[in-house]
Amino acid sequence: xxxxxxxxxxxxxxxxxxxxxxxxxxxxxxxxxxxxxxxxxxxxxxxxxxxxxxxxxxxxxxxxxxxxxxxxxxxxxxxxxxxxxxxxxxxxxxxxxxxxxxxxxxxxxxxxxxxxxxxxxxxxxxxxxxxxxxxxxxxxxxxxxxxxxxxxxxxxxxxxxxxxxxxxxxxxxxxxxxxxxxxxxxxxxxxxxxxxxxxxxxxxxxxxxxxxxxxxxxxxxxxxxxxxxxxxxxxxxxxxxxxxxxxxxxxxxxxxxxxxxxxxxxxxxxxxxxxxxxxxxxxxxxxxx
Amino acid sequence: xxxxxxxxxxxxxxxxxxxxxxxxxxxxxxxxxxxxxxxxxxxxxxxxxxxxxxxxxxxxxxxxxxxxxxxxxxxxxxxxxxxxxxxxxxxxxxxxxxxxxxxxxxxxxxxxxxxxxxxxxxxxxxxxxxxxxxxxxxxxxxxxxxxxxxxxxxxxxxxxxxxxxxxxxxxxxxxxxxxxxxxxxxxxxxxxxxxxxxxxxxxxxxxxxxxxxxxxxxxxxxxxxxxxxxxxxxxxxxxxxxxxxxxxxxxxxxxxxxxxxxxxxxxxxxxxxxxxxxxxxxxxxxxxx
Numbered sequence: 001x002x003x004x005x006x007x008x009x010x011x012x013x014x015x016x017x018x019x020x021x022x023x024x025x026x027x028x029x030x031x032x033x034x035x036x037x038x039x040x041x042x043x044x045x046x047x048x049x050x051x052x053x054x055x056x057x058x059x060x061x062x063x064x065x066x067x068x069x070x071x072x073x074x075x076x077x078x079x080x081x082x083x084x085x086x087x088x089x090x091x092x093x094x095x096x097x098x099x100x101x102x103x104x105x106x107x108x109x110x111x112x113x114x115x116x117x118x119x120x121x122x123x124x125x126x127x128x129x130x131x132x133x134x135x136x137x138x139x140x141x142x143x144x145x146x147x148x149x150x151x152x153x154x155x156x157x158x159x160x161x162x163x164x165x166x167x168x169x170x171x172x173x174x175x176x177x178x179x180x181x182x183x184x185x186x187x188x189x190x191x192x193x194x195x196x197x198x199x200x201x202x203x204x205x206x207x208x209x210x211x212x213x214x215x216x217x218x219x220x221x222x223x224x225x226x227x228x229x230x231x232x233x234x235x236x237x238x239x240x241x242x243x244x245x246x247x248x249x250x251x252x253x254x255x256x257x258x259x260x261x262x263x264x265x266x267x268x269x270x271x272x273x274x275x276x277x278x279x280x281x282x283x284x285x286x287x288x289x
Numbered sequence: 290x291x292x293x294x295x296x297x298x299x300x301x302x303x304x305x306x307x308x309x310x311x312x313x314x315x316x317x318x319x320x321x322x323x324x325x326x327x328x329x330x331x332x333x334x335x336x337x338x339x340x341x342x343x344x345x346x347x348x349x350x351x352x353x354x355x356x357x358x359x360x361x362x363x364x365x366x367x368x369x370x371x372x373x374x375x376x377x378x379x380x381x382x383x384x385x386x387x388x389x390x391x392x393x394x395x396x397x398x399x400x401x402x403x404x405x406x407x408x409x410x411x412x413x414x415x416x417x418x419x420x421x422x423x424x425x426x427x428x429x430x431x432x433x434x435x436x437x438x439x440x441x442x443x444x445x446x447x448x449x450x451x452x453x454x455x456x457x458x459x460x461x462x463x464x465x466x467x468x469x470x471x472x473x474x475x476x477x478x479x480x481x482x483x484x485x486x487x488x489x490x491x492x493x494x495x496x497x498x499x500x501x502x503x504x505x506x507x508x509x510x511x512x513x514x515x516x517x518x519x520x521x522x523x524x525x526x527x528x529x530x531x532x533x534x535x536x537x538x539x540x541x542x543x544x545x546x547x548x549x550x551x552x553x554x555x556x557x558x559x560x561x562x563x564x565x566x567x568x569x570x571x572x573x574x575x576x577x578x
Binding site: 019284 | 291308310311315372532533536537538539569573576
């Protein structure tokens with residue numbers, strides 16, 4: 001748990017950061033994947049696991065498969081950051097690179113052929129429950145939080161957090177941070193109808209390009225969660241703050257919550273705020289000259 | 290306290306890192322400066338304090354002066370990293386930029402004129418004692434350390450660490466990490482005679498350009514401390530490891546201990562090693578393309 005006197009002064013709030021960048025595989029995804037892979041029956045586990053991912057979920061499933069001692073294949077989009085490809089490879093998974101539009105169908109075809117269990121990055125209740133343990137730990141240490149800010153991509157982290165908070169801190173308001181450029185979750189909650197993916201999905205926050213899952217949408221809608229959208233420049237500013245002032249490397253997706261917090265401004269004055277920084281796997285190509 | 294499974298595997302050792310980059314002002318220097326400034330008599334304090342610094346000590350004295358509510362002037366070398374100048378300014382100190390060769394004499398002249406107390410960055414027993422509290426905290430948590438590795442510049446951190454370790458862990462071997470390019474401490478201990486500064490002092494580890502202090506030399510020599518020198522490339526590799534694998538921003542001076550640890554290689558196999566990462570204030574201009 002980290003704090004920043006600068007942020008507290010800027011917002012006149014008390015802010016605690018949960019750095020999932022220091023988590024195994026450098027991201028919260030280790031939580032959900034481990035929960036899902038360790039929950040498999042012996043029979044299913046013996047046929048291995050398969051996943052598709054822009055990076056962190058792939059590393060997480062590969063890591064979880066190593067713990068369980070089973071085979072793992074990860075489909076990744078061509079153009080994924082080198083550091084993320086290396087990480088998945090480092091955990092001993094077999095990697096298949098395909099174009100992003102055919103990522104899901106290629107993975108499902110391979111799963112059908114091999115009998116391996118497909119571990120969805122977010123539309124999987126074991127994954128969602130696992131991701132919620134980050135918020136559980138934060139609330140164990142800080143039960144008095146008024147707001148909790150998470151990034152929103154597929155929605156596994158925020159929906160797990162909402163379920164955890166509903167038990168541990170029913171008064172807590174969960175806020176999702178989403179890039180303006182891929183604002184499907186914002187529009188889904190605004191219209192009450194699950195919106196399709198923004199295409200082409202394009203944001204510096206490469207971990208948040210995925211469309212909000214149906215399961216996550218149901219949880220978000222029922223909980224009256226708010227989404228705050230942030231610009232590309234606000235995301236970069238926040239990532240720079242984490243790096244230069246807090247001395248921690250955060251990937252752009254993980255910096256979106258700090259960007260959203262700053263946009264909230266006086267809304268959080270006087271409040272206790274928790275921020276989940278989702279991961280730290282990045283090539284640094286977002287650094288200004 | 291942080292660990293890295295990758296480093297433990299690489300060295301077959303158990304390594305704990307103390308990140309002073311997360312300290313106030315982003316470096317261990319906050320410890321010594323605070324101890325020295327808070328130890329001043331009321332009368333001395335009323336005339337303010339003055340310091341010279343390539344950056345971290347200046348920010349630390351400015352920070353300590355703010356705590357005590359007294360005036361502070363910091364002389365800095367022209368060409369100091371912008372981020373360090375900004376930090377000193379941010380604590381409300383008056384900054385005077387002069388060329389590095391006349392840094393000390395300009396500061397002393399200004400101190401004589403104003404009556405402000407000069408706070409030396411390392412040839413000051415209150416400063417040295419304050420710096421030693423980093424090792425004290427590390428040894429409180431890990432009393433079983435066999436080795437402790439610190440960077441060596443002026444020698445305040447390592448001499449404070451040696452004194453702390455001599456009380457708390459008499460069996461502990463303290464190792465200094467020094468850039469090959471400014472290896473005066475290495476040559477001083479090797480010859481038994483205090484060596485003059487390497488001129489021109491030039492290393493990417495800008496916090497370690499200062500010559501080893503006389504007081505520190507006496508403490509190092511009496512304790513049979515070893516110095517391991519490291520190349521510029523080894524320092525950059527270590528800083529990259531801290532950034533990419535441990536997700537923490539470390540300045541090159543702060544990465545020198547990890548570089549030295551890797552050079553020690555099999556010497557530390559099976560041992561418990563503590564590493565003091567001295568600071569995290571850097572412009573990132575050492576990042577490879």
